[in-house]
Amino acid sequence: MEIDLQQAARLLDGWDDILILAHQKPDGDAYGSAFALLWALEWLGKRARVETPDGYLPGYGFLFGNYTPEEFEPRFVVTTDVAGPGLLGPLADRWANRIDLCIDHHRINNIDAAHKLVVPEAAATCQLTYEIIRELEVPFTPSMAGAVYTGIATDTGCFRYGNTTPEAHRIAAEMMEAGADYALINKLMFDTKSKGRLEIDRLMMDTLEYYFDGRCAMISISSEAVERAGVSEEELDGIAGFPRSIEGVEAGVTLREKPDGDYRVSLRTTGELDASAICGRLDGGGHKNAAGCTVSGPLERAKVQVLAAMEPNMSQESPPCP
Amino acid sequence: MEIDLQQAARLLDGWDDILILAHQKPDGDAYGSAFALLWALEWLGKRARVETPDGYLPGYGFLFGNYTPEEFEPRFVVTTDVAGPGLLGPLADRWANRIDLCIDHHRINNIDAAHKLVVPEAAATCQLTYEIIRELEVPFTPSMAGAVYTGIATDTGCFRYGNTTPEAHRIAAEMMEAGADYALINKLMFDTKSKGRLEIDRLMMDTLEYYFDGRCAMISISSEAVERAGVSEEELDGIAGFPRSIEGVEAGVTLREKPDGDYRVSLRTTGELDASAICGRLDGGGHKNAAGCTVSGPLERAKVQVLAAMEPNMSQESPPCP
Numbered sequence: 298m299e300i301d302l303q304q305a306a307r308l309l310d311g312w313d314d315i316l317i318l319a320h321q322k323p324d325g326d327a328y329g330s331a332f333a334l335l336w337a338l339e340w341l342g343k344r345a346r347v348e349t350p351d352g353y354l355p356g357y358g359f360l361f362g363n364y365t366p367e368e369f370e371p372r373f374v375v376t377t378d379v380a381g382p383g384l385l386g387p388l389a390d391r392w393a394n395r396i397d398l399c400i401d402h403h404r405i406n407n408i409d410a411a412h413k414l415v416v417p418e419a420a421a422t423c424q425l426t427y428e429i430i431r432e433l434e435v436p437f438t439p440s441m442a443g444a445v446y447t448g449i450a451t452d453t454g455c456f457r458y459g460n461t462t463p464e465a466h467r468i469a470a471e472m473m474e475a476g477a478d479y480a481l482i483n484k485l486m487f488d489t490k491s492k493g494r495l496e497i498d499r500l501m502m503d504t505l506e507y508y509f510d511g512r513c514a515m516i517s518i519s520s521e522a523v524e525r526a527g528v529s530e531e532e533l534d535g536i537a538g539f540p541r542s543i544e545g546v547e548a549g550v551t552l553r554e555k556p557d558g559d560y561r562v563s564l565r566t567t568g569e570l571d572a573s574a575i576c577g578r579l580d581g582g583g584h585k586n587a588a589g590c591t592v593s594g595p596l597e598r599a600k601v602q603v604l605a606a607m608e609p610n611m612s613q614e615s616p617p618c619p
Numbered sequence: 620m621e622i623d624l625q626q627a628a629r630l631l632d633g634w635d636d637i638l639i640l641a642h643q644k645p646d647g648d649a650y651g652s653a654f655a656l657l658w659a660l661e662w663l664g665k666r667a668r669v670e671t672p673d674g675y676l677p678g679y680g681f682l683f684g685n686y687t688p689e690e691f692e693p694r695f696v697v698t699t700d701v702a703g704p705g706l707l708g709p710l711a712d713r714w715a716n717r718i719d720l721c722i723d724h725h726r727i728n729n730i731d732a733a734h735k736l737v738v739p740e741a742a743a744t745c746q747l748t749y750e751i752i753r754e755l756e757v758p759f760t761p762s763m764a765g766a767v768y769t770g771i772a773t774d775t776g777c778f779r780y781g782n783t784t785p786e787a788h789r790i791a792a793e794m795m796e797a798g799a800d801y802a803l804i805n806k807l808m809f810d811t812k813s814k815g816r817l818e819i820d821r822l823m824m825d826t827l828e829y830y831f832d833g834r835c836a837m838i839s840i841s842s843e844a845v846e847r848a849g850v851s852e853e854e855l856d857g858i859a860g861f862p863r864s865i866e867g868v869e870a871g872v873t874l875r876e877k878p879d880g881d882y883r884v885s886l887r888t889t890g891e892l893d894a895s896a897i898c899g900r901l902d903g904g905g906h907k908n909a910a911g912c913t914v915s916g917p918l919e920r921a922k923v924q925v926l927a928a929m930e931p932n933m934s935q936e937s938p939p940c941p
Contacts, residue, residue: 456778456791457809459802463792469778470785470792480781487779491866492833495824502821511814544813 298412302425305414306432308398309334309375313343316371318392320384321350322530325486328357329448330377330400330422332364336444337426337435344369350386359478359485360447362440373397378422378448381407400425420465423448427468439476446477447486455487494533496526501536508604509548509611514540515603517552517560517596537563548572548607552599555591560599562590570610578606620734624747627736628754630720631656631697635665638693640714642706643672644852647808650679651770652699652722652744654686658766659748659757666691672708681800681807682769684762695719700744700770703729722747742787745770749790761798768799769808777809816855818848823858830926831870831933836862837925839874839882839918859885859909870894870929874921877913882921884912892932900928 300308309315317335319327331347338345346366353364374396379385380403382393399410402419419425423445430441437445449469453461456469473479490498500522506515516539523533533553541549547570551563562579565587566572572588579602581590592602622630631637639657641649653669660667668688675686696718701707702725704715721732724741741747745767752759752767759767771791775783778791795801812820822844828837838861845855855875863871869892873885884901887909888894894910901924903912914924 450778456772456788457805461795461801461805463795466778466788466792466795470788473783473785473788479783483779483783488860488864489866490864495827495865499821499824499827502817502824505817505821542810542812543817544811 300412300414302414302428303432305398305400305412306429308412309338309429310341310433312373314369314372315343315345316374316392317345317347318374318376318379318385318388319347319349320379321386323349323351323354325451326421326423326448327378328360329444330426332361333423333426333430333441333444334375334377336438336441337430337433340435341433348388350388359481360444375400376408376410377401377426379408380405382409420460420462421448421452424464424468437472437475442472442475442477443482446472446479447482450482451486455483491528491532493526493528497522497528497533500526511545513548513550513607513611514543514546515550515552515600516540518554520554520556538565541565541567548611550603552596552603554594558594560592560594560596562592562603564588575606575610579603622734622736624736624750624754627720627722627734628751630734631660631751632663632755634695636691636694637665637667638696638714639667639669640696640698640701640707640710641669641671642701643708645671645673645676647773648743648745648770649700650682651766652748654683655745655748655752655763655766656697656699658760658763659752659755662757663755670710672710681803682766697722698730698732699723699748701730702727704731742782742784743770743774746786746790759794759797764794764797764799765804768794768801769804772804773808777805813850813854815848815850819844819850819855822848833867835870835872835929835933836865836868837872837874837922838862840876842876842878859887863887863889870933872925874918874925876916880916882914882916882918884914884925886910897928897932901925
């Protein structure tokens with residue numbers, strides 16, 4: 298059943314012994330929305346705990362400190378920022394059919410829950426958590442404010458992406474006033490690179506090539522480079538956006554070597570250039586400006602396949618500026 | 620004479636034929652504060668124009684479009700975001716002694732003006748321009764909103780830096796609602812790298828070295844690299860922040876070769892590590908976490924001098940976490 302913010306707050310107000318589940322590979326919005334809700338429920342005198350399939354990643358220790366989940370048998374189960382049961386990983390078996398309330402902002406949400414609050418217009422699930430906490434009339438502690446700020450800042454790329462809303466800015470302002478340590482959070486989330494990620498960046502920049510008069514930039518990442526740099530999958534996130542960020546580039550291609558020697562292709566485009574049409578020619582798909590596919594190796598062969606698939610679109614003249 | 624926002628608005632309301640001066644090497648806040656004010660004055664039916672020592676840089680065309688300044692003999696002169704007369708470059712001779720109103724947010728402001736509105740607490744001069752426009756009861760057009768948004772976003776590093784205020788977020792929210800094309804502005808200001816800048820990044824990463832158990836990261840930029848990449852001084856801005864952004868690094872050193880073969884040193888530190896004390900040993904200075912000095916070349920000799928100056932501070936144990 299779809300419910301609104303007020304109804305979600307009223308349900309939570311009536312419950313106790315609440316398990317809050319976040320998704321696997323938890324990010325700032327996953328932890329932020331789960332922990333802000335946890336602390337609001339605890340402030341109301343309720344018993345609750347947060348679980349994720351990957352536990353409590355040390356990189357987010359600034360958010361939840363030395364968290365030790367309380368042991369109890371849950372009577373109610375809430376998911377925050379979880380778009381589908383698969384994202385609950387090994388926790389799905391036990392809980393996926395027992396979810397009482399799903400709070401999320403993903404456009405497509407496949408969670409099976411008794412009550413669903415899914416608001417795709419929200420910049421982050423933390424925006425919904427914020428509004429529920431307001432409904433519950435719980436004052437924002439610095440920890441809660443930091444958690445909400447983290448979720449909103451990370452899901453909007455620190456207010457850079459197109460999904461940023463005026464509401465996201467206003468909540469950030471309020472959370473700063475409530476004590477969110479925004480300078481520390483921003484430094485940790487947006488201004489820190491691991492030495493391994495830096496090494497990957499260096500190796501990746503050495504592979505940079507331009508095609509179609511500089512309108513296409515292509516980079517490749519070998520398995521050996523990933524191994525040598527010792528970086529996690531998590532740290533590699535975001536690399537696909539790099540080639541498109543170069544001035545004058547309309548199509549950014551990232552080729553990532555797979556264990557079997559084939560290549561995973563990420564294509565990011567600007568404007569009217571249709572990434573999903575290009576990847577569709579290689580049995581892939583996606584959105585208009587972000588799509589993917591898999592092509593067979595070795596590297597030179599992979600490049601040729603991608604460039605051939607791009608050719609029909611790239612040889613067209615750029616449309617005149619509106 | 621120091622005046623407040625209301626007084627500044629009242630003065631402007633009574634004036635006409637107004638020249639607005641921005642500083643050399645104009646950035647988002649320089650252009651943003653000058654043009655937002657220009658358009659507000661024009662909305663009130665006044666004659667005004669914006670001048671900068673460097674004209675109207677094409678990289679900011681999204682902000683001022685095809686601007687052609689109106690010809691007239693100014694009766695009043697206003698500076699926005701100009702911290703001192705030297706920053707007026709060749710315009711100083713003619714105007715530095717004729718400034719009627721100075722609007723700025725720099726902590727130290729040496730402009731000689733009949734009236735001064737200098738508010739260091741403001742995240743950007745655009746915040747002051749915004750408040751003056753509100754006082755003047757001029758509605759924000761999309762162009763004015765885009766100009767104000769640009770200044771606030773660029774001076775706060777898109778809301779990342781420690782100078783970001785709740786007020787900066789609230790103004791951003793209002794400017795988005797007034798039609799600021801924030802997605803385009805953010806893409807151009809924060810998500811676009813020139814091919815030359817990219818080449819410098821690549822060359823720079825190849826020079827990266829760690830010292831003091833990885834607590835110091837050092838990069839160097841040769842004149843040859845700058846020439847080869849064909850980048851402007853403007854595009855090199857911000858590089859000094861890079862080495863400190865590496866995980867675990869407390870001191871980031873950037874060595875930039877000068878035409879005479881000496882090196883300009885930029886030192887950025889975290890926490891209690893005193894950059895100005897270190898640079899002071901090399902006859903330089905600055906702030907606690909950002910300082911500079913000049914050392915003699917060649918490169919290896921420059922490095923040794925910097926490392927020797929750092930040694931007394933770096934060999935101390937890191938203070939325990941609070």
